[in-house]
Amino acid sequence: MKEWLSYRPGDFLMFSQRVYERLFVLHNEALWPLPLLALALGAALLLALAFPRPGRVRAALGLLGLAWAFVAWAFLWQRYAPINWGIRYVVPLFALQALLLALGLWRGGLKLPARWDLPRGLGVALVAYAVFLHPLTALLHGRGLAGAEVVGLAPDPLAIATLGVAAMARPASRGWALLAIPALWCLASAATLYLLDSPAAWPPLLAVLVALAARLLPRDSPPASRNSGSAKQNVC
Amino acid sequence: MDSDRHRLSRRRLLGGLGALAAASALPPLPARAATGEILTRALPATGEPLPLVGLGSWITFNVGDDPALLAECTAVMRAFFAGGGRMIDSSPMYGSSQATIGHGLAELDAVEQAYAADKVWTSSPDEGSAQIEASRQHWGVPRFDLLQVHNLVAREANLETLLAMREAGEVRHVGITTSHGRRHDAVEQIMREAPLDFVQLTYNIVDREAEQRLLPLARERGIGVIANRPFQQKRLIRRLEGKPLPDWLAETGAQNWAQFILKFILSHPDVTCAIPATTQVEHVRENLAAAREPLPDAALRRRMADYVAAL
Structure with a gap:
């Protein structure tokens, strides 16, 4: 125990900031022009979540599942x-x-709210951040957009977007199940970036806090428990 | 084959001389080199001269398959060999560092120049031989010059594997490593009990615990010492940057803080080699230059340590 206490967090970091940042530059170069397509698919994901219909939600979940595998x-x-x-x-x-995302597709086991409430607003905001703003954090490093972290191709924006979906997903048990792995990844990523002295350490950490807050907030589900017909209209 | 015979006969000859030196229990003096060449110190086990400055690879050589960064590491290795360096140290724990070294050695056709030092790092000793073979393939060397038990992981079984390899001629030298001043009691015990050629430990101008027991014991047992973390992974340099260098800097032969720190380490008579890591050609040249005359004597070393402690 005493020996472990003698380690500093930085002792576990085995690469430099420059090497880490260049991973994204090389990744984008190798996949070009896929980053542009990923950005367009990210925009479609955001639209599907902002204006949900059952088919759109299934497509969004399927897209996210494929992105995690990729x-x-x-x-x-x-x-x-x-x-x-x-x-x-x-x-x-x-x-x-x-x-887990594929299972969410299965027999419509995972639903998203159709009505706007605060958790849904926070969830959609997280997805919007992941798609459009997170790639710009590359500018904080001075590596330019060539090293942008694009949703669907890089882990941080993908995890943040998934946190957005998990924040508003219903039922709650499935929302929490969907939230665990992206949250763990974001915390690990924030720790790594912090040790690399990167200002980009904050977004993944804040995303976890926002998603947790959204999950813990009371849901707007007035008639859902009394009227199953209304409940169907409140979720997709 | 001829080359092997040559090595063996030279090893026997140098081994005899080394044993004589070890028997006298005198600290090995650095060999005086021609002007501009870096100093060497004899390996206690064989008497073979080894340049005082080596090259570490923790973090700095872990660059994946990035062609631009691989080229930078190769440039560092080129400058290292051109400046007279030999020992490069790595570990399977260091990500892609072994492959980066292999890339550089192949590009520079420098396998023969390198003193290849690596480690075994596995808590499953049955996997030790396979791990060493994978490491060897990354490096692209016929065999390692030195294999060490990394951070004493599964130390008894892994050391047994390495000693058997040395007996079979599959590795020239065997050692153990620790860092950050950890587990010195265990290191001391192994140094007393096992026929080691090397011990690698953290030693620098502020981490001096090794001076108390391990360095004298290394001299007594004829074990070479590799000093890791000479700059505390840049932390020591950052701490001293901006602080005034002493008025008597010229007496040490150093021109800046990095050389000041390195000269303190290299001038300890029981340190065989220090292994600073860097990604910059300029720094590797600067490090090698620290291994040139003059090296501080005992009185000046005390003055250097006192000066840094007072800052």
Whole structure:
């Protein structure tokens, strides 16, 4: 125990900020022009969540599930694991998250609210941030948009967008299940970025706090418990 | 084959001389080099001269397959070998560092120049041999010069594997490592009991616990010492930057804080080699230059340590 206490958090960091940032530059270069397509799909995801219909919600969940599987393989396994052996143990968690999203599709087991309330507003705001603003954090590093972290291709914006969906998902048990892995990833990412002295450490941490707050806020579900017909109109 | 025979006969000869030196229990003096060349110190086990400054690879060489960063690391290695450096140290724990070293050695055709030092790092000793073979393939060397038990992980079984490899001629030297001043009691016990060639530990101008027991014991047992974390992973440099260098800096032979810190380490008679890591060619040259004459004597070393402690 005494020995473990002698370690500083920075002792566990095995790569430099420059190497970490260049992962995204090389990733985008290798996938170009996929980042543009991912941005367009991100915008479609946001629209589907802002104006939900059952078919749109299923498409959004399916898209997110595919993105978790793709990021696990193309970014974590191919790029990040070679410089951080701990990532090998994270890849199965990303696959599990993809599976959870697929299960959410199954027989419409996971629904999103059609009515606007604060949790839904916070959830949609998180998705909007992940799609349109998070890529701009690359400018904080001075690496330019060539190193932008794009939703669907990079883990942080994907986790933040999924936190947005989890924040408003119903029933609550499935929302919490969907929230756990993205929250853990965001906390780990925030810690990594903090140790790298990066100002970009804050967004993933704040995203977790916002998602938790949204999940814990009371839901606007007036007639849902009394009238099953109204309940169907309040969720998609 | 001829080369192997040559190595063996040279090893026997140097081993005899080394044993003589060890028997006298005198600290090995650095070999005086021609002007401009870096100093060497004899490995206690064999008498083989090794340059006082090596090259670490923790963090700095963990660059994945980034072609631009691989080229930068190769440039660092080029400058290192051109300046007379030999020992490069890595570990399977260091991400892609081993592959980066292998890339550089292949690009520079420098396998013969390198003193290849790596580690075994597994809590499943049955996997030790496979891990070492994977490391060797990353480096692209016929065999390692030195293999060490990383941070004493599964130390008894892993050390057994390494000693058997040395016996079979599959590695030249065997050692153990620790860092940050941890587990010195266990290190001391192994140094007393096992036929080690090297011990790697943290030693610098502010981390001096090793001076009390481990460095004298290394001299007594004829064990070479590799000093890691010479700059406390840049923290020491950052702490001293902006602080005034002493008026008597010229007496140490240093020109800046980095060389001041390195010269303190290298001038300890029981330190065989220090292994600073860097990504910059300028820094590797600066580090190698710290291994040139003059090196501080005991009185000046005390003055250097007192000066830093007072800052």
